[in-house]
Amino acid sequence: MNAFDLLLYLALATLLPSLLAPKGRSGGMLTTLAYLLQVWLLFSLLPSVSQGGSVAACLEFAAFGHTIGWQLNGFGWFFALITAVSALIASAYATGGWERQCDHASRLHSLMALNVLAMYLLLGAADLISLFIGWELVSWAGFLLMAAPGGQSVQAALRYLIYALAGALALLTAIVLIEQSSGTIQLDALRGALASLPDGLSWVVLALVFVGFGVKLAMPPFHLWQAPAYGYADGPAAAFLGAISSRMGLFGLCLVLVQMVGLERLVGLALPFSFFDAQSLLAWAAAITLIVPTYIALTQNDARLLLAWHGIGQGGFMLLGLMLGNDLGTAGGLLHVLNHASYQAPLFLAVTAVVYRTGTADLDRLGGLIARMPWAYVTLLLGIIGLAGLPPMNGFVSKWLIYKGLLDAQMPLLFVAAVIGTLGTILSVYKLIHNIFLGQLRAEHREVTDAPWGMTGPMLLIAGFAFISGMLPGLGLYLVEPAAAALGLPMPSFDLSAIHAPNGALDMLVVVSALIGAIGFGALLFLNAGRSYRTQPLDNYAGGHFLTAQTRYQYSHHFYAGLLRVIGPWMRPWLVALEQGSGHFLDLASAASRGLYYHNGLRFLVFGTVVGLLWLLIVV
Amino acid sequence: MSIALQLLLMPLAAFLVGLAMVLMMRKVRASVERRIGPPWYQPLFDIYKLFAKDTQISHGVMHDVAIMMVLGGIICVVLFLPVPGMSGLSAKGDLITLLYLMMVPSLGMALGVGQTANPNGSIGIARALTAMAGYEIPFFICVAGAALHYGTTDLNQILTIQQHGGHLEHWGIVQMPLLAVAALFAVHAMLGKEPFEIYVAPAEIATGPMVEMSGKYLGTLFVMQCFQLFTVSVLYTTLFLGGGFSWFTLLLKAFAVVFISVLVTNVYPRYRTDDVLRWQWKWPTGIALLGLGMVMLQIGR
Numbered sequence A: 001m002n003a004f005d006l007l008l009y010l011a012l013a014t015l016l017p018s019l020l021a022p023k024g025r026s027g028g029m030l031t032t033l034a035y036l037l038q039v040w041l042l043f044s045l046l047p048s049v050s051q052g053g054s055v056a057a058c059l060e061f062a063a064f065g066h067t068i069g070w071q072l073n074g075f076g077w078f079f080a081l082i083t084a085v086s087a088l089i090a091s092a093y094a095t096g097g098w099e100r101q102c103d104h105a106s107r108l109h110s111l112m113a114l115n116v117l118a119m120y121l122l123l124g125a126a127d128l129i130s131l132f133i134g135w136e137l138v139s140w141a142g143f144l145l146m147a148a149p150g151g152q153s154v155q156a157a158l159r160y161l162i163y164a165l166a167g168a169l170a171l172l173t174a175i176v177l178i179e180q181s182s183g184t185i186q187l188d189a190l191r192g193a194l195a196s197l198p199d200g201l202s203w204v205v206l207a208l209v210f211v212g213f214g215v216k217l218a219m220p221p222f223h224l225w226q227a228p229a230y231g232y233a234d235g236p237a238a239a240f241l242g243a244i245s246s247r248m249g250l251f252g253l254c255l256v257l258v259q260m261v262g263l264e265r266l267v268g269l270a271l272p273f274s275f276f277d278a279q280s281l282l283a284w285a286a287a288i289t290l291i292v293p294t295y296i297a298l299t300q301n302d303a304r305l306l307l308a309w310h311g312i313g314q315g316g317f318m319l320l321g322l323m324l325g326n327d328l329g330t331a332g333g334l335l336h337v338l339n340h341a342s343y344q345a346p347l348f349l350a351v352t353a354v355v356y357r358t359g360t361a362d363l364d365r366l367g368g369l370i371a372r373m374p375w376a377y378v379t380l381l382l383g384i385i386g387l388a389g390l391p392p393m394n395g396f397v398s399k400w401l402i403y404k405g406l407l408d409a410q411m412p413l414l415f416v417a418a419v420i421g422t423l424g425t426i427l428s429v430y431k432l433i434h435n436i437f438l439g440q441l442r443a444e445h446r447e448v449t450d451a452p453w454g455m456t457g458p459m460l461l462i463a464g465f466a467f468i469s470g471m472l473p474g475l476g477l478y479l480v481e482p483a484a485a486a487l488g489l490p491m492p493s494f495d496l497s498a499i500h501a502p503n504g505a506l507d508m509l510v511v512v513s514a515l516i517g518a519i520g521f522g523a524l525l526f527l528n529a530g531r532s533y534r535t536q537p538l539d540n541y542a543g544g545h546f547l548t549a550q551t552r553y554q555y556s557h558h559f560y561a562g563l564l565r566v567i568g569p570w571m572r573p574w575l576v577a578l579e580q581g582s583g584h585f586l587d588l589a590s591a592a593s594r595g596l597y598y599h600n601g602l603r604f605l606v607f608g609t610v611v612g613l614l615w616l617l618i619v620v
Numbered sequence B: 001m002s003i004a005l006q007l008l009l010m011p012l013a014a015f016l017v018g019l020a021m022v023l024m025m026r027k028v029r030a031s032v033e034r035r036i037g038p039p040w041y042q043p044l045f046d047i048y049k050l051f052a053k054d055t056q057i058s059h060g061v062m063h064d065v066a067i068m069m070v071l072g073g074i075i076c077v078v079l080f081l082p083v084p085g086m087s088g089l090s091a092k093g094d095l096i097t098l099l100y101l102m103m104v105p106s107l108g109m110a111l112g113v114g115q116t117a118n119p120n121g122s123i124g125i126a127r128a129l130t131a132m133a134g135y136e137i138p139f140f141i142c143v144a145g146a147a148l149h150y151g152t153t154d155l156n157q158i159l160t161i162q163q164h165g166g167h168l169e170h171w172g173i174v175q176m177p178l179l180a181v182a183a184l185f186a187v188h189a190m191l192g193k194e195p196f197e198i199y200v201a202p203a204e205i206a207t208g209p210m211v212e213m214s215g216k217y218l219g220t221l222f223v224m225q226c227f228q229l230f231t232v233s234v235l236y237t238t239l240f241l242g243g244g245f246s247w248f249t250l251l252l253k254a255f256a257v258v259f260i261s262v263l264v265t266n267v268y269p270r271y272r273t274d275d276v277l278r279w280q281w282k283w284p285t286g287i288a289l290l291g292l293g294m295v296m297l298q299i300g301r
Helices: A003-013 A016-020 A026-052 A074-095 A105-123 A128-147 A152-182 A199-217 A226-231 A235-245 A247-261 A263-268 A278-298 A303-324 A327-358 A374-388 A394-408 A412-437 A453-471 A474-487 A508-527 A561-571 A574-599 A601-619 B003-032 B042-051 B061-079 B095-101 B103-115 B119-150 B155-166 B177-190 B216-240 B247-265 B273-298
Strands: A054-063 A066-073 A498-500 A540-542 A545-547
Touching (some): A003 A026, A003 A105, A016 A026, A016 A105, A026 A066, A026 A074, A026 A105, A026 A474, A066 A074, A074 A105, A074 A235, A074 A247, A074 A327, A074 A453, A074 A474, A105 A128, A105 A235, A105 A247, A128 A152, A128 A247, A152 A199, A199 A247, A199 A278, A226 A235, A226 A278, A235 A247, A235 A303, A235 A327, A247 A263, A247 A303, A247 A327, A263 A278, A278 A303, A278 A412, A278 A561, A303 A394, A303 A412, A327 A374, A327 A474, A374 A394, A374 A412, A374 B103, A394 A453, A394 A474, A394 A498, A394 B119, A412 B103, A412 B119, A412 B273, A453 A474, A453 A508, A498 A508, A508 B061, A508 B095, A508 B216, A561 B119, A574 A601, B003 B061, B003 B216, B003 B247, B042 B216, B061 B095, B061 B103, B095 B103, B095 B119, B095 B155, B103 B119, B103 B216, B119 B155, B119 B177, B119 B216, B119 B273, B177 B216, B177 B247, B177 B273
Antiparallel strands (some): A054 A066, A540 A545
16 A cells, blocks of 8 residues: 555545534544645655656456546646645634634535545556546535535535536546547556647647636636526635635646647647637637636636635636746746645635625625734735735746746736736735725624634745745745656756746845835834824714714725726626526526426426437437 | 845935935926025935924824835835946846836835825825826836747846847837836836826825825835936836946936926926826827837837
8 A cells, every 4th residue: 555545545535524523623633634634645745756657556346347536646746735734724724713613614624634645546547437536526526515614605516516517527528539549448558648639639629628628727708607606605614615625627628638639739739710729729718718707707706706706816817827838937837826726725715704704795894904913914915915916926926937938938918917917916915915904994893803723823834925926936845846857847946945947037035034124224214213102993984074083084996986986887687697697598498398287297298209309310 | 246235225326316306396396486495415404304303193003014015115226227337136036026126115105095084085095096007007008018029037037138229229218119108208207297286286285195295204205216216216217228337327217207207397287197097098098008019019029
């Protein structure tokens, strides 16, 4: 039995504590400990998966003349590590205090463990069948986790399920086509095997795979389900889902596009009657994923939905980087998966801490909490600087790599698209931090305090990592290396603090030190320049009149009025209308057939038989 | 010159040049309005006056930290901007790093103003960030075009390419005239001058980010303005005007950039926030896209 077998057994065993001890905190503590062991096991697997190696599990069976098995390589390992750490942080946060306000804590723990197990099975798939098994498990486990709180989250989760089922059907069709055309289902044997497919079949496979995995990545036009499904989930679950769950789509997409088809083939696959080839088409799809959800996020009034929409947008960055195929783009795309997880989790956890104390995530009903919840503010601040991709956080490094990769690949329009996404993110995250923590403190939040240390600790820890790995990007890039090696993609030359490129380098240790040093100089100057007097956060005035805290005096609603006056008309929710329309059409169709069935069973039978025969006729 | 000395001298030089630029702005405005204008020491005296005020109101820790972020952030930017004789840290962070570092002081200011809990301040920030979305898009198109044309994002290499042979023909403005024009429009909005000054709204003290800033808080923002004038004009010079062989030529070009901006400023009223966006997304963006197309044709793609 090797470490990968142990990991799978341990992931299975992680389900148990919260099932066996549904009351009290012991279940959660044991679960957290189990995740810690999983992280340790994954690190012990690093030597065997680096440099293109892989570890096979003893779990395997035979079906239809094929051997179905599991085998973890560097690419799967990279995602598995992020999964385990995200689960560890979310579980520690829940156990540390959050579950005191939750009546289904044990369900949450066991469902999260189920998700982790399902993700390992997907990430360690050795063939197309085990990949599909993992994929379905991830979808169902995800659905259960999203639906755990009940209420509106069930509606959102059901919506996800419909998209996921459609995606799974597309994926299954693609798997059958791949098997038929190449004669094998083993992923190792399929490396580069799809490069020789004829153009027409290649386009069909690409479209099916794009639908199948793109649904999980919530790429437009399949983007509507994700924000409510993640946003309305339990806080720790939302952090876990937001950090890693939709990256499973990225994993699958890269597996097919990069490993099986190959980026050279994508470049050679020209779209008839256009200037596009498959690679640039996918890159533009990524750019649309990056822009559209970001500007939808800008208009949200619920902090959780705002963050969830940004999660979709950042997925576009990752795909964009990976589609470039050059060293900087690859490193940026993969590093952004890690970096995004490391700031998205604390963002969700900080917002959850605010909900834990105030009972709301409505951006119009908060404000001024910096004076009452300073640690949540610090976490959120580090998180939003990362999300916006500004120095000194790690989000800047991965985005820098992607920008440079785009310029090296001579794709300036995609570079501009990426910048447009970043600008939208900056606007949106300022609204987030302003409406929650800055501005006027509301009278009802006068007595609020920071969340318990059991919650604050984990979120600060992971936000601290986002800072450290921004200063020393080599930390993240060492973990990215096995993934790039497994995919067969190039990596730039780097060391612990710097990324070397002949035409413009980046040394983050110098950048961060210079920034901190200069801010220190600013502090010296500021502190020596005369005494200032601190006012009460509840004091306020307007036009010379003193206002008490009872008077609402906060600019938060419709924050970017000027911007929305310009871009608002472009943001008509026609896709929502289309989705609702098709839902209503299905309702109508099913009501009609139900009516026919109850009204006249015989006629229904005749009708059904005729339709069935017609379908058979068309298919045959 | 040793790197430590450079790190000391670069911000100092930037500050002094920035002060002179502020003085020039005031003098030009005065002569447009047929006044004499302030004496040469007025900007320095203003800073001294603001830092020496008795009444300085702090609205909380973030308000204070924000001021440090503003000053530190903008000083940090200067360290990555090569000037004649001093390349500072520019080998360790490229053009993209510099542009994103320039957003750090803006973020600091936004956070500080947010904590002052005055809705007029928040409105000012919302407008400032909206305006930023307006001018950064054309500016980044110009940057993308320039980076493609030079084949590098290293500012030292960009300067070397333009100064090769000492002729005008390698300058960015000769090679990429459309991008240079578009970037000039964007730079003008970046400096927050009329007609793009709705978010500062200096004529109405009650609206805008400065509303709760007193004493040293306002003084720091004044210092930031000096640094910003230097940074933006020198960056434009570096990208399109060949930088400077000596401080004399560099300053000549940088002052010319600010001078054009100041001349335009004094004859324009103010755009509404959404009109800033419409204008920036129509003219500079359109010109920049054309310029980018020309660059792409030149490099053969």
